[in-house]
Amino acid sequence: MIINFSVENFGSIKEKQTLSFLANKSDHLEDYYIIEPIKGLRLNKLALIYGANASGKTTVLKSLEFLRYMCIDPFEIKSEKFNFDPFLFDENKPKENTKFELDFIQENRRYAYNIEFNKSHIVNEKIIQLQP
Numbered sequence: 001m002i003i004n005f006s007v008e009n010f011g012s013i014k015e016k017q018t019l020s021f022l023a024n025k026s027d028h029l030e031d032y033y034i035i036e037p038i039k040g041l042r043l044n045k046l047a048l049i050y051g052a053n054a055s056g057k058t059t060v061l062k063s064l065e066f067l068r069y070m071c072i073d074p075f076e077i078k079s080e081k082f083n084f085d086p087f088l089f090d091e092n093k094p095k096e097n098t099k100f101e102l103d104f105i106q107e108n109r110r111y112a113y114n115i116e117f118n119k120s121h122i123v124n125e126k127i128i129q130l131q132p
Helices: 057-072
Strands: 002-008 017-020 034-038 041-044 098-106 109-117 122-130
Touching (some): 002 057, 057 098
């Protein structure tokens, strides 16, 4: 279950943007919309993404799908290039790496996964188990 997902320098997203499933303190409709996978960690079962046209809503979802693709269907040939564009409306951003961060729960354990990459290769990747 996803806790937070962050993306930076991907498509129309320049600066770090985060999609969070952390629930607030409200107990309104708690039985329907809130889950507690680990004691003390309250998460929303769903999230809504809204905003003005061309504000990056679809790009956040595309970046999450891109991360899924990278993990589930890795390249067989190591010289293949990733099919994405970094943020292009800046002089320096296209030269910088793209970054994804994913905090999630799997089998009652909390993890933080970070990956930094560019079109030609993965620069840095790590996953750590966090304390509950």
